Amino acid sequence: MSREQEQRITEEVEKTLLAFDTDPILSENPFLWTRIRAEREERLHNRTKKIFMQYGLRTAAVLLIFLINLITIVYFYAPSEKEQTNATLASALKAEYQVEQSQNNF
Amino acid sequence: MDDPEFIKRLKSGDNESFRIVVGKYQALVLNCSFKFLHNRELAEDVTQDVFVEVFESIHSFRADSKLSTWIYRIAVTKSLNCLKSQKRKKRFAVVISLFGDDEVEHQLSAPEDTHPDKGIENRERARILAWALERLPDNQRVAFTLSKSKDMSYDEISSVMDMSISSIESLIHRAKLNLRKTLFGYYKQHI
Numbered sequence: 039m040s041r042e043q044e045q046r047i048t049e050e051v052e053k054t055l056l057a058f059d060t061d062p063i064l065s066e067n068p069f070l071w072t073r074i075r076a077e078r079e080e081r082l083h084n085r086t087k088k089i090f091m092q093y094g095l096r097t098a099a100v101l102l103i104f105l106i107n108l109i110t111i112v113y114f115y116a117p118s119e120k121e122q123t124n125a126t127l128a129s130a131l132k133a134e135y136q137v138e139q140s141q142n143n144f
Numbered sequence: 145m146d147d148p149e150f151i152k153r154l155k156s157g158d159n160e161s162f163r164i165v166v167g168k169y170q171a172l173v174l175n176c177s178f179k180f181l182h183n184r185e186l187a188e189d190v191t192q193d194v195f196v197e198v199f200e201s202i203h204s205f206r207a208d209s210k211l212s213t214w215i216y217r218i219a220v221t222k223s224l225n226c227l228k229s230q231k232r233k234k235r236f237a238v239v240i241s242l243f244g245d246d247e248v249e250h251q252l253s254a255p256e257d258t259h260p261d262k263g264i265e266n267r268e269r270a271r272i273l274a275w276a277l278e279r280l281p282d283n284q285r286v287a288f289t290l291s292k293s294k295d296m297s298y299d300e301i302s303s304v305m306d307m308s309i310s311s312i313e314s315l316i317h318r319a320k321l322n323l324r325k326t327l328f329g330y331y332k333q334h335i
Contacts, residue, residue: 039332047335051327054276055320057269058292064178066170067188071163074195081196 146211154202166195169212172295173219179289180223181230182274190226194219213303220286220304231278276326280319287315288323 067073153161173194177187197218205214277285283305290301302309 043335047328047331050331050335051324054269054273054327055323057266057273058179058289060266061175061179061270061292063171063294064174064184064187066174067191070170070188070192070195071166073192074166074199077192077196078199081200 146207148207151205151207151211155205157199162199165198165211165215169215170195172212173215176216176219176290176293177223177226179292180220181226182270186226186230190219190222193222197222209303213300216300216304220290224282224286227278272327272330273323276323276330279326280322284315284319284322287312288319291316 150161154165170191174187174191177190177194178184181187181190194215198215201218205211277289280288286305287301290296290304291298296304298309298312302312305312307315
């Protein structure tokens with residue numbers, strides 16, 4: 039690279055470093071206040087919606103799980119009607135024929 | 145503006161006080177953002193975000209610095225975040241263009257300095273400088289960019305960046321050295 043070229047590049051570099059110095063001042067936007075107000079209202083609305091979704095859905099999910107557990111307990115662990123009838127019949131027969139559980143019939 | 149009564153009214157959510165803040169600092173924030181983004185539309189979007197953030201976070205303002213310094217800090221952070229977001233979009237656009245959608249890449253090409261009062265030559269230099277600034281570490285970039293603001297002294301820059309004046313001077317010096325190196329390499333290939 040020649041000295042002339044190097045000098046030219048250096049000059050261009052220095053001019054580029056000063057490129058921001060000639061930035062004029064930007065003028066204000068007269069509608070900025072309106073835009074800010076609108077965005078704040080939108081954020082508030084979204085926040086309310088988010089809180090409802092977060093807590094409302096969470097509560098609904100907990101209640102649903104509780105309900106499913108309750109139904110499972112009632113359905114699977116409570117004695118069935120047939121079992122209750124059999125138990126009543128067995129005790130009635132025992133009383134009638136005075137059959138003891140430990141008795142050996144052989 | 146830093147009067148404790150005024151700050152108290154701002155913290156209580158007084159709209160009129162907030163409107164005064166917007167009126168007083170709008171130009172400052174807009175021009176600060178423009179120095180980072182070189183795109184008026186983006187600078188206006190960032191300015192809007194800055195003031196919404198100011199309103200929502202005013203309760204955390206501790207008054208151990210000036211209100212203007214605190215607003216400047218938010219403006220710098222938001223501007224840098226916007227730049228990073230633009231960079232991510234550009235990268236994504238390149239990936240999309242690999243699958244043949246060139247229109248996307250064209251739409252998201254480097255944000256141009258859209259200020260109408262600048263000559264074409266200076267606009268091109270500003271674009272190249274912005275490109276070179278992207279290659280600097282964040283703190284050097286911020287210090288150099290803020291030093292180009294007409295209304296910011298080194299003392300104010302040190303308040304915004306929460307560093308000593310000598311650190312700011314050192315950052316700006318290193319930024320210029322690195323920029324010279326990058327720009328020299330660029331012009332060596334393009335002249």
